[in-house]
Amino acid sequence: MSLSLRHISHRRTSCSKIGAKSFRRREPCKLSVPSAIKDPKTTRSLDAKEFIRKHILELAPYKSIVPFDVLSEKLNRPTSDIVKLDANENPYGPPPEVFSALKNIEFPHIYPDPESRKLRGLLAQECRIPIENIMIGCGADELIDLVLRAILEPKDVLINTPPTFGMYEFDCSINITVNVPRKPAPSFGIDVKSIKEAVFKNNAKILMITSPNNPDGSVISREEIEELLELPCLVVLDEAYIEFYGVEHSLVGEVPKRQNLIVLRTFSKRAALAGLRVGYGVFPLHLIEFLWRMKQPYNVSVVAELAACAALSNPDYLEDVKNALVSERENMFEMMSKFSFLEPYESQSNFILCRVISGRAEELKNFLESDGVIVRYYSSPPELSGCIRVSVGLPEHTVRLKSALLKYMENSK
Numbered sequence: 257m258s259l260s261l262r263h264i265s266h267r268r269t270s271c272s273k274i275g276a277k278s279f280r281r282r283e284p285c286k287l288s289v290p291s292a293i294k295d296p297k298t299t300r301s302l303d304a305k306e307f308i309r310k311h312i313l314e315l316a317p318y319k320s321i322v323p324f325d326v327l328s329e330k331l332n333r334p335t336s337d338i339v340k341l342d343a344n345e346n347p348y349g350p351p352p353e354v355f356s357a358l359k360n361i362e363f364p365h366i367y368p369d370p371e372s373r374k375l376r377g378l379l380a381q382e383c384r385i386p387i388e389n390i391m392i393g394c395g396a397d398e399l400i401d402l403v404l405r406a407i408l409e410p411k412d413v414l415i416n417t418p419p420t421f422g423m424y425e426f427d428c429s430i431n432i433t434v435n436v437p438r439k440p441a442p443s444f445g446i447d448v449k450s451i452k453e454a455v456f457k458n459n460a461k462i463l464m465i466t467s468p469n470n471p472d473g474s475v476i477s478r479e480e481i482e483e484l485l486e487l488p489c490l491v492v493l494d495e496a497y498i499e500f501y502g503v504e505h506s507l508v509g510e511v512p513k514r515q516n517l518i519v520l521r522t523f524s525k526r527a528a529l530a531g532l533r534v535g536y537g538v539f540p541l542h543l544i545e546f547l548w549r550m551k552q553p554y555n556v557s558v559v560a561e562l563a564a565c566a567a568l569s570n571p572d573y574l575e576d577v578k579n580a581l582v583s584e585r586e587n588m589f590e591m592m593s594k595f596s597f598l599e600p601y602e603s604q605s606n607f608i609l610c611r612v613i614s615g616r617a618e619e620l621k622n623f624l625e626s627d628g629v630i631v632r633y634y635s636s637p638p639e640l641s642g643c644i645r646v647s648v649g650l651p652e653h654t655v656r657l658k659s660a661l662l663k664y665m666e667n668s669k
């Protein structure tokens with residue numbers, strides 16, 4: 257993309273005319289303009305490559321998910337006829353209290369509480385930890401990014417255990433990610449000995465671990481985590497799916513007692529609020545102080561905080577939905593195991609990773625899609641290639657999946 261110089265200088269003028277003070281609380285619109293642009297007679301067109309930071313230029317283009325309504329158009333099916341099992345979303349939706357709270361929203365015109373005090377108070381009660389250890393984010397995604405930016409200088413090392421959630425490596429693109437691969441399927445367990453060696457060898461500042469892990473649903477034992485907590489680095493434990501394994505396995509209560517443990521959680525899965533973007537992190541006090549200084553003041557919208565508080569007001573609903581998904585996971589696993597061309601792996605989460613033994617995983621994914629069933633397909637990394645990941649849905653979604661798999665089998669004869 258190239259911008260004409262005239263265009264930029266015009267935009268700059270109008271920006272200063274608006275008068276940033278009347279608009280925003282922070283710094284006025286101060287563009288730092290390279291001297292070449294300041295000369296209005298210059299007509300040379302600009303190339304973003306002259307301005308963008310080098311590591312951003314090297315980033316792979318963002319591959320976005322297809323929005324639900326666009327998908328519906330593409331497949332020529334109403335959204336009600338699409339079984340969307342590709343993003344570990346919770347098809348039950350949030351409790352009814354969330355809808356009434358949003359309908360009765362009082363102050364959408366007022367900025368949100370930068371400290372999300374109501375929500376943090378409720379979480380402090382639920383997790384039985386001091387409110388001071390909790391920070392809310394625009395999804396757990398924001399907090400992963402915030403922690404990495406707070407800790408890592410360019411070229412500092414993060415230890416990652418792939419295959420796992422792709423955002424860790426993505427957020428770490430300016431730094432160095434040292435990968436310590438997980439054990440092969442079906443275990444997908446972490447390799448504690450190699451992780452320890454890698455931490456010492458690279459003087460790593462952060463170790464990212466995920467339990468249950470995305471995309472396979474395997475978990476890390478308490479003993480393994482204890483051993484890793486002995487390391488001289490921060491251990492970020494991502495518990496985005498912990499409810500489906502059992503909150504009794506969570507280490508959230510350990511954070512205030514430790515110096516180097518961070519636990520991340522989300523409302524996207526358990527409370528079905530993925531679209532509203534609310535996650536939270538539990539941090540040691542010596543660290544959270546600096547995250548407060550860094551975070552955008554209004555990172556959590558009024559709507560997001562309201563919805564999360566309302567969701568927590570109905571724990572019975574959340575528990576019932578979690579139980580329904582866990583029981584459906586077992587049904588889905590049994591159903592998939594009966595197809596000779598599929599090898600599903602045991603999962604403690606709300607999705608099942610499945611190797612497509614004969615035939616091609618991509619072909620299967622496309623076939624299912626044409627039948628209105630959307631699953632996640634992996635072409636890489638090598639340990640996942642030939643796999644699909646299927647989110648657990650409603651019982652009727654399992655029925656649709658089974659029927660599409662039967663059609664695929666018939667078709668491939």
Ligand SMILES: Cc1ncc(COP(=O)(O)O)c(C=O)c1O
Nearest residue numbers: 395396397421470496522524535
């Ligand atoms: C392991 C893991 N952590 C974090 C997230 C992001 O959660 P959020 O929706 O709160 O940003 C996901 C989303 O899929 C995930 O799989």
